[in-house]
Amino acid sequence: MRIKGLFLAATLVFISCSISQAGIPKIEFSERTWDFGRVPQNCTVSHIFWIKNVGTDTLKEISVKTP
Amino acid sequence: MKKTELAIGDSTELEISYSSRAAMTQETKHVEVSSNDTTSGYNRLEITADVKSKPDTLLLLKYSPYTIEFIEEKGGAIKEKKVEFKNSGEKEYKLKIIDYPKELFEVKLSQDILKPGKVLELKVKPLKKLSPDTLKNSVTLQVKGKKEFRITIPIKKEKPPEKSPPPIKWDWRK
Numbered sequence: 001m002r003i004k005g006l007f008l009a010a011t012l013v014f015i016s017c018s019i020s021q022a023g024i025p026k027i028e029f030s031e032r033t034w035d036f037g038r039v040p041q042n043c044t045v046s047h048i049f050w051i052k053n054v055g056t057d058t059l060k061e062i063s064v065k066t067p
Numbered sequence: 068m069k070k071t072e073l074a075i076g077d078s079t080e081l082e083i084s085y086s087s088r089a090a091m092t093q094e095t096k097h098v099e100v101s102s103n104d105t106t107s108g109y110n111r112l113e114i115t116a117d118v119k120s121k122p123d124t125l126l127l128l129k130y131s132p133y134t135i136e137f138i139e140e141k142g143g144a145i146k147e148k149k150v151e152f153k154n155s156g157e158k159e160y161k162l163k164i165i166d167y168p169k170e171l172f173e174v175k176l177s178q179d180i181l182k183p184g185k186v187l188e189l190k191v192k193p194l195k196k197l198s199p200d201t202l203k204n205s206v207t208l209q210v211k212g213k214k215e216f217r218i219t220i221p222i223k224k225e226k227p228p229e230k231s232p233p234p235i236k237w238d239w240r241k
Binding site for chain 1: 071114
């Protein structure tokens with residue numbers, strides 16, 4: 001009975017370690033909206049959004065789509 | 068976007084450009100960003116612009132020029148450019164630079180507060196030789212007056228015009 005208990009505890013520790021090692025990627029943005037305000041007609045303006053991986057695994061396949 | 072893959076703690080920039088057309092009311096555009104992060108779901112980045120005619124007659128804060136245009140001179144030198152702001156109203160304005168490409172330009176205001184009837188300058192100085200390709204960027208200012216609003220001034224450097232071949236000389240007397 002005691003051996004069974006020890007085996008169960010060891011299994012639980014192994015599972016929790018495996019989960020923490022797998023990790024998950026997490027995307028974070030400097031901001032999600034940007035207001036240019038008053039912009040003259042017929043011109044081009046630009047703004048840089050920063051993307052950061054705040055997760056615990058590599059963030060992959062980052063792609064941008066314009067609808 | 069410079070990278071499509073980010074290690075833990077790493078970051079990258081995503082430049083979003085907006086081209087205005089005719090003057091209108093506020094316009095909103097967006098892009099969708101996707102990745103292998105399944106927890107965030109739908110990532111929508113949104114930009115808004117209030118497109119105004121030139122000159123912007125409704126604004127009491129007059130400024131000129133509307134676009135900062137860099138022209139490469141002989142030897143590749145590029146001079147600092149200035150935008151002049153004049154307060155034509157009766158209340159003072161407080162100006163603050165909130166966005167510009169820091170790796171390309173040094174941007175300064177001659178003063179922060181613009182009293183009625185007074186003038187101030189926004190100075191834009193290139194930090195390095197600008198790319199020969201067409202450059203499209205901008206400076207955004209936060210303005211606090213009777214109301215709070217933003218002004219974005221485009222910065223551009225056009226590709227120098229290509230030299231046309233010399234005209235063919237033909238001496239008909241020969």
